[in-house]
Amino acid sequence: LVRENSTSSLISPGFRFDYELLQAERNRIRNNLLNNGFYGFAREYIYYLTDTLNKPYQADLTLGIKNPRDASADRNMPDFHPRFRIGEIRIVPDYDPVEYLSNPSGYLSEADSLDYEGVRILYRDELNYRPGLLHSSLLFAPGSLYSQEKVDQTLAAFSSLRNFKQIKFDFIQEGNRLDSIQNIDCLILLSPMTKQSYDLSLEGTYSSGNIGVAGNLIYKHKNLFRGAENFELRFKGAVEFLADAVEDFNRMVEFGIESRLETPRSWIPFTREKPGSHSRPHSGLNLSYNYQRRPDFTRTIANASFGYNWKLPLTRHQLSVLEINYVNVSEMSDRFRNLIQGTYVENSFRSHLVPAVNYTFTFSDQEISRDQSFFYLKLRPEFAGNLFYGIRSAGNQEMPEGGYQLFNTPVSQYTMGEIDLRYHWVLNQSNKLAFRLFTGVGYPYGNSDALPFEKKYFSGGATGIRAWQVRSLGPGSYQLPEDQKRLYPNQLGDIKLEFNLEYRFDLFWILKGALFLDAGNIWAISGSDDRPGALFEWNNFYHQVAVGTGLGIRADLSFFIGRLDLGIKLRDPGAEDGPIWIPGNRRFQIRDFVLNFGIGYPF
Template sequence: MGAVSCSTTKYVGDKEYLLSKVSVKVDDKNISSSELNQNIKQKPNIKILGVWKFHLGLYNLSGKNKKKGINKWLRRIGEEPVIYEDYQTQRAKVQLEIYLRKKGYYNAVIEDTVIFRRKKAKLKFNIIAGTPYKYRNVYDEESDLPRNFLSPYQKSKEISDTSLLRYYLVADSVNRDIKPGQNVDSDNLGKERDRISKLIKNQGYYNFSKEYIHFMMDSMGKDHQMDVFVGIKKPQSLNVERKYRIRSIVVNTDYNPKSELMNDSSYISKLDTLTYDNCQFIYNKKLNIKPDVILNSLGFQPGSLYNLSNVEASYTKLQALSQYKFVNIRFEVDAEAENQPEGSLNCIIQLTAHKKQAYTIEVEGTNTSGNIGFAGKLHYQHRNLLQGAEILDISLSNATETVKSSSKGNFFSREYGGEVSLSTPKFMLPFFNANRFKRKYNPKTRLSMAYDYQKRPDYTRTQADISFGYNWKSSRYLSHSLSLMELSFVDVKNLSDDFLKNINNLYIANSFTEHVISTTRYTLTYNNQNLNKPSNYNYLRLSFETAGNALKTVDQLMGSKKNEDYNDAGELEGTYYDLLGIRYAQYVKMDVDYRYNWHLNKVNTIVGRLFLGLGYAYGNLEVLPFEKSYFSGGANGIRAWQVRSLGPGSFSNDQAAYPNNTADLKLEGNLEYRFKLIWALEGALFVDAGNIWAVSSKDGRAGAEFEMNRFYKEIAVGTGIGARVDLNFILFRLDLGLKLRDPSLPVDQRWIIGNRPFNFSQLTYNIGIGYPF
């Protein structure tokens, strides 16, 4: 490809120029450069790493014969050279001017410069923004307007200040999107129109629309300021100023669009009706869902005033039932009430159900803590088990994974398991009445049971779980999960001699003994990703859990007898309570995981991640169970280290046959640049940094404990390159990591570069499924 980069103008004509660069410079920092660039449609060929026009190079590899197979293929996967066109420059100037006027810069000056050299053109836009116009006063009532602001004709077209529509507008003025002192911005005016329209529709005005809302502005003699009047046009129809109530609700639970459109008599003859709670249900042969489930998902009922927000919330709740592939809510005006003070609406809800049961057999790649493998899974789902939109999931799995060993070669880990879960749209909370919460957030209750058996050369582990909790969404981007009770029984046996050699005190050993975990966990997730349109987005997950406190309180209240804990020397090291003869863990734990995705263009993306986690064990088991502890390294962590081989702190454990380093605190940051190449092939460059540390002073590993005056000296740093194959349904990933800074080395030798020559044995490869974050 090096030769390709020297022939970027191969298919540029004699009197043509390759557009090599477009830049925009503006003298006002308040103007978004990215939004300015979006108004320039003529853009140079895409670059990788900011310099390499890889896709143009592929196109230029093709020969002159367009019909030849290889040439046709190269041109299809490559990118045609972008030729500079003057009319596109003039078009861009017009679009930039329109954008700047929309943002209040009415006197902006736009200058363009084109530099031609060696068959290439560089286009520069220089924008002198000038002083923006700002809102001075915003008026909601005609009576507050300065004299002669409106002409007599204009006044005649406005609704009066005494109108209820004007009253609702004035009463909610605190939530306006336009305020004095802001730049004049037509986008904000559009938001304000939408806000007012929804506000009025929420008061029952079914026939009102945003076309009745307009803005009148006056900047005469106001020195780059504007007074704004929020106007509402006088409707020509009385129905616009009439409130509407919902008279009836008809729910078709077996809606067939094709049969309805064709007026299929056979389909219609099979329909039956049921009246429940003043609502009518239409169904085919049998009503397969309880009417309460539908009605509880509606934000309105017969007799309710029309409210647009409640209708939108009803859409969301009906779709969240996961019962229907098609949901439609429409309203028809009841002609019989046209002469009444209030209008009437008949609501028709059309629902087309998913298939009730599904069976799937899956063969999939797995990636557990960076260990690659394959698994087979048998999955059964019933979407409406008890006719209350309950979703039953049953799965059986069998997996084999290759686990890396530092000295004895890779080995296989085998795992068998099964899980049964039941999710219901009801909010089952013992001893509490939470009707208001249920209506607002539509939570789901989930009960699950699982069993897992794992066999490794260093130990055998079995785990049985039962959990009960809730999921709900409080907004479009904000979701919540509360695991009210999660009980896990963990048994670890057959620890190998090599593994036991690395456990040098009872504190570490206790994390690998059989134990019970009784957990309550809350997780808050914010994710504003738009799956339909690639763009920048944030992801934030906060998680807090506590374990063992309730069990210990019960034991103390009941006066339960404590068990005694002795070390290898026969000395008493502590006492503890048990549950069914098994010691239970007691700890608190909190995680923060933040990610930001920069969508640069259709082939370039930068993703950053920051993770902070802390667990503190106390009381009944003063060490975190190993499955709740933190580890680093591997395909989803600091990729220059094998999974579980880094840390804690400056602790070194290179002699361990099976790396399994864990600790109580984890700090990690990652930055990855991703770029698309050809077909499904993608590339990546990354930098990872972080480590894990012990919090307890009882951890006897040298250099493992977290200390404020030295932890930053124990940050590990790795870099590397990666390749991905994205097949849409699965993404295969290979990352090659290289250590840059190793905290296990002496302080003056931790930076690898300059301290030892490079050789390929220093590379760590990680195979993964899906992106690392």
């Protein structure tokens, strides 16, 4: 088998003698043998002999493989490497490590059993998982040659069910050890997670004299219908009292409910999951309702979405087959209505319906268990309202003012696209460099004059350009008047461009430091936007790029990372005298410094 596969060798005559390359060739041969029936084969069986006698700057290289007897002190070991076929497969889906270790033989012999398509399932009291679900996670079968690759893929398939905290494979050799082909039985031990759980969280906020409190209650069930269905029900509420409210209603109130059901199988009719589909799609259904009341407006948001996600070794795919978002603006204060009346932003504060479809592609070669450099790419296109617009316009019906409606509600039509590119460079164990480039564009057309409010981009904040508070930058060189900043978040746009560079280093104990540089902005895409300096123009946008720097400190508790970042403005595109570099033009002021608190790294 080694000779048959020699065409894939990493070593050839004339190559530079290199220790790392020799080790890589040993690993290649070992992996090839492990995936072709040679269970337990170790790279230590592979050795090299080099001959440099009378060969200046050259060496003859001989590769050899020891037999088990020569590599062991046990003289009863065979003088050849046997191949192994899979014998009996047993699965224990309710494995209890403590009970099993105290009495392994009794634990299995006392269990009830069920045979399903050549696989024996052992359980105690009650079988909590459907046999077909367990069988569909296997990528090898009785009678097949042992393959380490298939074992690893089976482990990944069981792990993707998100139901087991421990997954263990035990292989037991059966028969005569001197046979050239032997059977090896497989015992798969699955220790389930807690089936049901509750989580309650409360938090308080204080900002510029505004006091608020928020809470979340989450219920989770990891195996709702015995098919590893993950169900989550979330209740959330928040209230914030405004110190400088200009309306009679002096607080912001929000509450909502959200449910999610995800199953490890396709919901497409007349399809059947093939056994061993380790990249099988997960189907997801989401329903949510959210109520928001503010001094300037009251609105409710209802959302329903259905889609699939599936994961491959380096990529992840998420397809939202249909997402329906309904936004109803039921009340609006006279002051707020007069402020936005006749402006471009007025279109974003109307009741609307968004029927959308989107797809997200994510690539990452990060290995969680290893601290090494990695690359990350995320692409996300989204389309909304096209089918509805096509059906209505096909009847040659003249489009009414304000666009076609469904149930007396305007239907949004737009297209969006986003690119998120990141590279994390590990300089050494204590120093890292992180890079991120994000660009997103949303374009309304047909039935819509503006993007929906909830689809628009904003900049600033703990995960954006940290020298500006969230939603306080842009669009372009536009500067929101001081008397309007507390009334509504007008600083939204249709285009977003952002660049981030961060140098991360260890300090002491659990503390880590960071130096960062952020640049970017948001822009409007429609010429009807009447905000001065907001429109994106190819010959001018680079003059409107905001630049900030700063330093941060992080507390890394492994399971939790708390982050404080102090952002400092360097270039302000919204300055009164036009975009300026602050150093060299004026003194730094308090407003040029922004303190951000965040959970986790910004990117």
